[in-house]
Amino acid sequence: MAGLLQGKRLLVTGVITDQSIAFSVARLAQEQGATVVLTGYGRLSLVERIAKRLPQEAPVLELDATDPAQLDSLADRVREHVDGLDGVLHAIAFGPQSTLGGGFLTAPWEDVATALHASTFSYKALAVACEPLMPAGSSLVGLTFDATQAWPVYDWMGVAKAGLESTNRYLARYLGARGIRANLVSAGPLRTMAAKSIPGFEAFEEAWVHRAPLGWDLTAIEPAARACVALMSDWFPATTGEIVHVDGGFHAIGA
């Protein structure tokens, strides 16, 4: 049987360790027949080292998703490896320390702006940078953490995710006519580098493990990655502007 992504060409952002959600997406995508190009931010040699752990080593392009020059040149740099993109994964979030961990009322605008630029606007920016390479039927996928509630310590990242969820709906609106879908996976808490850098993140972990009807494993990255792969496949052809929860059912349950 052919893989779910047989013959598809994907751009995967957000790999920094082999615990990154993006790493699991890249691995599963290759296992399902896709050709994967990675982007890396900052420590490129580290990302290149991680890329060697994939079933097939993937090329790594430098991308700071807040840098207009790097975004402008992205399509040409991608073309050196693949002649189009059927799927693009946005797995990018960053907030300065002041914007997380209980400093909601005191974080300065400059830091909040940095968080929103890297975590929210970057989804639109990445979509626009990749659009020239994306044929009808292609798919953008991003990752959110349920932004319908005010969580402990998540603070301005929660606001950034609310913006990301809205951005996803606008991308669906603006790119739908081109046949490009935009969807998010809303994952429960996972112990990646991004999560570990949030002071007090354990507060989420407790709640999830005890309340999710299916239970929740904080170290199991693959369920969220599988949903990303499924959304990039041809099996969600009429779904866009959607948020698929991969959270053990937590969002559906009251206290």
Ligand SMILES: NC(=O)c1ccc[n+]([C@@H]2O[C@H](COP(=O)([O-])OP(=O)(O)OC[C@H]3O[C@@H](n4cnc5c(N)ncnc54)[C@H](O)[C@@H]3O)[C@@H](O)[C@H]2O)c1
């Ligand atoms: N871990 C969780 O509990 C959880 C839950 C829900 C959603 N998410 C989301 O999943 C996505 C991936 O995070 P992760 O948990 O795999 O952590 P991670 O630390 O492995 O990945 C975050 C990535 O963002 C990249 N990044 C930061 N600033 C960037 C910039 N300016 N340009 C390009 N890349 C940049 C980092 O290099 C890193 O690769 C994020 O959007 C995160 O908010 C994570």
